Amino acid sequence: xxxxxxxxxxxxxxxxxxxxxxADALGCDLEDVKPDASLIDDLxxxxxxxxxxxxxxxxxxxxxxxxxxxxxxxxxxxxxxxFEQNGLVTDVGLAQLRSYLAEVPPDRFKTPTKVKDxxxxxxxxxxxxxxxxxxxxxxxxx
Amino acid sequence: xxxxxxxFSFVDRIVEYDAGRRACGRYAVPAHIDAFPPCLVxxxxxxxxxxxxxxxxxxxxxxxxxxxxxxxxxxxxxxxxTLDLAVDIESCDEHAVAYAGRARVDGTDxxxxxxxxxxxxxxxxxDSPAELAARxxxxxxxxxxxxxxxxxxxxxxVRTAGVPGVSASATLFVPESAxxxxxxxxxxxxxxxxxxxxxxxxxxxxxxxxxxHWPAGTAPAPSRMTHVKIRSFMPPGAAVDIxxxxxxxxxxxxxxxxxARMDGKTAATARLEVVAVATATxxxxx
Numbered sequence: 001x002x003x004x005x006x007x008x009x010x011x012x013x014x015x016x017x018x019x020x021x022x023a024d025a026l027g028c029d030l031e032d033v034k035p036d037a038s039l040i041d042d043l044x045x046x047x048x049x050x051x052x053x054x055x056x057x058x059x060x061x062x063x064x065x066x067x068x069x070x071x072x073x074x075x076x077x078x079x080x081x082x083f084e085q086n087g088l089v090t091d092v093g094l095a096q097l098r099s100y101l102a103e104v105p106p107d108r109f110k111t112p113t114k115v116k117d118x119x120x121x122x123x124x125x126x127x128x129x130x131x132x133x134x135x136x137x138x139x140x141x142x
Numbered sequence: 143x144x145x146x147x148x149x150f151s152f153v154d155r156i157v158e159y160d161a162g163r164r165a166c167g168r169y170a171v172p173a174h175i176d177a178f179p180p181c182l183v184x185x186x187x188x189x190x191x192x193x194x195x196x197x198x199x200x201x202x203x204x205x206x207x208x209x210x211x212x213x214x215x216x217x218x219x220x221x222x223x224t225l226d227l228a229v230d231i232e233s234c235d236e237h238a239v240a241y242a243g244r245a246r247v248d249g250t251d252x253x254x255x256x257x258x259x260x261x262x263x264x265x266x267x268x269d270s271p272a273e274l275a276a277r278x279x280x281x282x283x284x285x286x287x288x289x290x291x292x293x294x295x296x297x298x299x300v301r302t303a304g305v306p307g308v309s310a311s312a313t314l315f316v317p318e319s320a321x322x323x324x325x326x327x328x329x330x331x332x333x334x335x336x337x338x339x340x341x342x343x344x345x346x347x348x349x350x351x352x353x354x355h356w357p358a359g360t361a362p363a364p365s366r367m368t369h370v371k372i373r374s375f376m377p378p379g380a381a382v383d384i385x386x387x388x389x390x391x392x393x394x395x396x397x398x399x400x401x402a403r404m405d406g407k408t409a410a411t412a413r414l415e416v417v418a419v420a421t422a423t424x425x426x427x428x
Contacts (some may be wrong), residue, residue, distance in 0.1 A: 027369070027411060048373055051238055052209050055259050067237040097188060 145324025205260025
């Protein structure tokens with residue numbers, strides 16, 4: 001999931017529905033759901049909210065978004081050992097994470113980054129990209 | 143454990159079963175109890191979905207707490223009725239089960255659940271996987287003995303603040319001990335979310351009844367509950383602050399926003415929609 005693969009236009013096409021869905025799931029004001037808003041730190045999302053948002057987005061866009069695999073996907077082609085050591089993201093893992101989450105402002109990546117804190121990086125735009133990727137899978141499946 | 147599968151279990155028998163996809167079941171509401179509120183009917187539907195989900199993952203996980211996007215209240219269930227339960231499983235894996243379901247009495251819908259999602263947690267934290275598997279075989283086969291449920295003593299709810307017809311706040315005191323904890327759950331007692339919702343509906347209906355915008359000859363009745371989200375486990379002895387805030391949606395309706403907080407943190411949220419019904423039919427909806 002990189003900027004080269006998913007364009008700004010792709011993001012903008014789904015953003016209004018994604019933002020409205022997030023606002024509904026979190027019970028917050030739509031105007032607070034900015035593209036770069038951290039779902040956890042800015043919008044107070046918890047783990048159950050992530051399930052809820054994915055569930056609602058699947059319905060809104062008629063796609064399937066694998067639950068529990070968002071962090072796994074962030075690892076890309078790296079093995080678990082290459083990506084993390086003792087719960088901390090490795091240097092090569094962090095480079096992969098920055099690439100995968102290219103929409104996240106650079107100053108939000110901490111060194112070291114704990115694996116369990118990766119969801120803190122997810123933004124509204126991250127979920128837009130998940131939706132676009134899921135839409136492409138539907139299209140590819142015919 | 144005497145109360146296991148008795149004090150808070152609402153599926154006597156599974157009569158149709160398509161593994162991981164669909165099930166129909168029955169539950170005989172004991173005639174000797176005082177009432178069987180809509181939230182327990184919803185619990186019965188959710189428990190049927192939970193059996194399908196647990197069996198699907200080999201009793202390694204079970205849905206605990208839940209998201210329920212929409213619950214439609216159709217009519218009341220009288221003690222002595224038999225619930226015909228049905229669930230359709232949209233998806234189920236080690237992370238979550240997504241389902242819809244309904245309960246009928248004598249061919250008439252009494253409740254419908256739409257777009258529900260239960261996060262799956264490790265079974266062994268809450269219950270014995272072997273005992274659950276054995277129970278599943280029993281209810282899939284000859285069925286469990288009916289009539290073991292003895293009712294639920296409502297938790298103490300003390301109203302603390304509010305504006306009549308607009309809002310209300312109260313504290314719900316989860317009992318330190320209760321028979322339902324033997325069933326929900328044997329290894330980790332958790333106050334059932336459906337009992338919390340029942341108490342919240344009670345608080346909300348108090349506010350709705352106090353509101354003055356209802357047309358003459360009508361009274362408010364719950365029509366559906368949406369946006370149910372359970373965020374925290376409520377242990378025995380917990381003090382849970384519950385709030386209800388009414389927002390009129392026209393002369394014949396209102397939405398009541400419900401929240402529950404424990405230790406200053408949001409534990410659950412939901413919305414209850416109420417509609418004006420002719421006074422003579424209000425009881426049929428509650």
